[in-house]
Amino acid sequence: MTSPRLSVRDLQVTYTTKHDEVNAVDRVSFDVQNDEIFGIVGESGCGKSTLASTILRLLDDNGEITGGEIRYGDWDLAAMSEGELAKQIRGREISMVFQDPNTSLDPVYTIGRQLIETIRQHLDVSKQEARKRAIQSLADVGIPSPEDRLDDYPHQFSGGMRQRVVIAIALSCDPGLLIADEPTTGLDVSIQAQILDLLEDINANHDTSIILITHDLGVVAEVCDRVGVMYAGNLVEVSPVDVVYDDPKHPYTEDLLRSIPETHEMKSELTVIKGTPPDLREPPSGCRYHPRCTKVCSDACETGDIPQEYREDGSVVRCYLYDPAENPEYEGSAKVDEGQRDGQLESPERGDQL
Amino acid sequence: MATEIETQQTTGRDESQLRQFAESFLENKLAVFGLFLILSIGVITLFAPQIAPYEPRTQNYDAILEGPSAEHLFGTDNLGRDIFSRVLYGYQTVMTITLGGVMMAFVLGTSIGLTAGYRGGWTDQAMMRAVDVLMAFPSLILALALISALGPSKWGVLLVLGVAYTPIFARVARSEAVSLREEQFVKSLEVRGASQSRIVFRHILPNAVGPLIVTITLQFAFGILTTATLSFLGVGVQPPDPSLGRMLTEGKDYLATAWWYSIFPGLAIMIPVIGFNTIGDGLRDTFDPRQVNR
Incomplete structure (x- = not known):
């Protein structure tokens, strides 16, 4: 198997306030494969946006990476210098799209200027060349008559179109990874669907992996290949999308879906x-x-230092339910037999049918 | 709805928005009056050598302290020099000094303020405390100190204005930068790997330009007053260069017998100050979306 596009290992982010230290991201590990859409879901304040900005090292002044590494290609983003990051990574290899398209563009310049500015900053191309690329990017994100719209100002676009422009800028240098932080939250539902389609389209037609951060499980179901579920700074479960919906592993994921x-x-x-x-x-x-879990299985739940390492059909779970040593009722093992597990979990349903 | 249009107006550089902006400004009669005053004075200043009927330094002992007449529009001074001509040339001096000084303060103050506001933290603290120290000195005391170190000359006055007004621009620029820094588009510029100087000068500065233009106009008014004051005190423009403030000083001794000697230079100082103030107020109203229904 080829190495993953992005590989985060034991990442730890701490915010220091006057009185306290807050562990906003606690020993998080996950991989983003080539050409996959990886969703990160969780409630507000669970650390998903912090995680996203940490990948590009855009933490506020009081935030700090206190451990772990972020591998992208041959680079460790957690240890890179600011200058190198700006030159090699930001906007070039990894770009980011934010929640509110209305304020993501500088109101005083035409969108063409903003596109060309970004392109020329990272690629050594002439003005004409950059302009051509800019038109191509706009066409790629489905903006009609891109040549004409290039010289329009942001306020002349509708919200959905503006988000397309923002995505066009993010894609203008063919990044390997696009981080979309709640890209559809500020848009109405029909536009949301269009933007999600666009993301899928980009993912399919460019060599771009996508990290999609959202609190909307519906969005995740629609576009993601795999999902990471965050709770209170921990990544409690990483699963293929169908597993999350059909057979969630972590009690939190289960409760979340039920709600x-x-x-x-x-x-x-x-x-x-x-x-x-x-x-x-x-x-x-x-x-x-x-404290909120309905499936506490061991004293270790309250005291133990749980590793994020239990594997269960394609999922990685941070829960003692999957540890035979802590959960006596757990009958599977790290490599559980498909049939056996299915039979065990679905037996009540079958009972109903009988 | 109206508010929305107005908000766009302050930020966009679109032609139609510029027109809207101009229309809104032109509705303000007082500001238009100010603009008219300043444009007239600008023309007078530029063409002073062509307009002036006499050479401002030529003394004429046959016409000492003559009242206003067709020959000498504003009368003559105690050395027989034509006051009208001297006022015209005085404008050249005072405008050069003010323009230079305010521009210097704008460049220095805006750079300091934008950088401090954008970077925040330690840089912000250090820069703005330095600005506060500068601001704590009354500008006249600061001026006297600087000029006594440099020796009195018009370049000294220019420098004084540049230094004394830097804090004002720094504060306005900082407050704009602090709020713009939090804007999403600045964040996304950072995400795209834009350099700090590019973000500050190419993106934050154009978005902060409204309040800065208002400050420039208002500081012009103060600049003219300060220049005149320093000359009045004898530490500004040195003779034989014509200076409005100096003419006031000299004229005050003759107030009882030759009122025109100080009245005309006084009016000459007053007019551009009123002009700049009304323009500044007008611009502020136009830039401020909340006052749209004024």
């Missing part, structure tokens, strides 16, 4: 996860989810 209101059921109350997300200044000991 999505279903349209065909008339329920008077929404299912919610009990309790509130923990205060990261004093995270719970052991598993950070244990």
Whole structure:
């Protein structure tokens, strides 16, 4: 197997405030493969945006990488100098698209100028060449008559078109990785779908992997290949997308899915996860989810230092449920037999049918 | 709706927006009046040698302290020099000094302010505390100190204006940069690997230009006053260069007998100051989207 496009290992990010240290990202490891769309989901404040900006080292002044590495090609982004990052990585190899397209563009310049500025900064091309590339980028993201629109100002575009322009700028230097931080949040639903289609299209037609950060599980289901679920700074589960929806591994993922209101059921109350997300200044000991977890299986849940390493059909889970030493009821092993596991989990359903 | 249009106006450089901006400015009668004053004075200043009926330094002992007449529009001074001509040349001096001084302050102050505001943290603290120290000196005291070190000359006054007004530009620029720094487009420029100087001078500066233009106009008014004040005190422009402030000083001794000697230079100082102030106020109103329904 070829090496992954991006490989994050034991990444740790700490924010220092006047009184406390906050571990916003705690020993997170994941890989993004070539040409895959990797989703990162989680509630607000779980550290997913911090994780995204950490990859490009765009943390605020009080944030700091306190451990781990971020491998991209031959580079370790966590240890690179600022100058090298700006020259080699940002906008060139890895670009980022933000939530609000309305403010992502400089209002005083035409979009053409902003595109060309970015292209000329990273690629050694003439003005004409850059202009051609800019037109091509706009065409790639589906902007009609790109030659004419090049000389328009951001305010002359609609929200959806503006997000396309932002994506065009991000793609103008053919990056290997695109980080999209809630790219559809500020847009209305029909436009959201278009932008997601566009991302899929880019992923299919360019050699660009995508990290899609969102709190919207529907978005994830639609476009992602694999999903990382974050809770309180931990990546609790990394699974292929169908596993997440059909057979979530981590209790948190399960609870999260259950809390999505279903349209065909008339329920008077929404299912919610009990309790509130923990205060990261004093995270719970052991598993950070244990105070809200319905499946606590061992004392170690409350005290143990859980590794993110339990493997279960293509998933990596940070939970003692999958550790035979801590969970006596766990019958599988790291390499579980498909049939056996399915039988075990689905037996109640079959019982109903009988 | 109106607010939305106005907001775009302050930021876009689009032609139609510029027109909207101009229209909104031209609606303000007082500001247009100010603009008219300044344009007239600009023309007078540029063409002073062509307009002036006499050489401003030529003394004429046959016409000492003559009142206003067809021959001497503003009368003559105690050495028989034509006051009208001297006012015209005085404008040249005071405008050169003010223009140079304010531009110097603009370049210095804006660079300091934008850099401090954008970088924040330690740089911000160090730069802005230095600016605060500078601001703590009354500008006249600062001027006197600088000039006594440099010796009185018009270049000294220019330098004084440049230094004394730097803090004002630095503060305005910083406050703009601090808010623009948080804008998403600045973040996405960082993400694209744009250099710091590019972000500060190519992207933050154009977005902060409105308040800075207002400051420039208002500082012009103050600059003219300060230049005149320093000359009045005798530490500014040195004779025989014609200077409005100096004419005031000399004329005050003859106030009882030759009112024209100081009244006309005084009015000459007043007019551009009023002009710049009204333009500045007008621009501020036009740049400020909240005052659209004024």
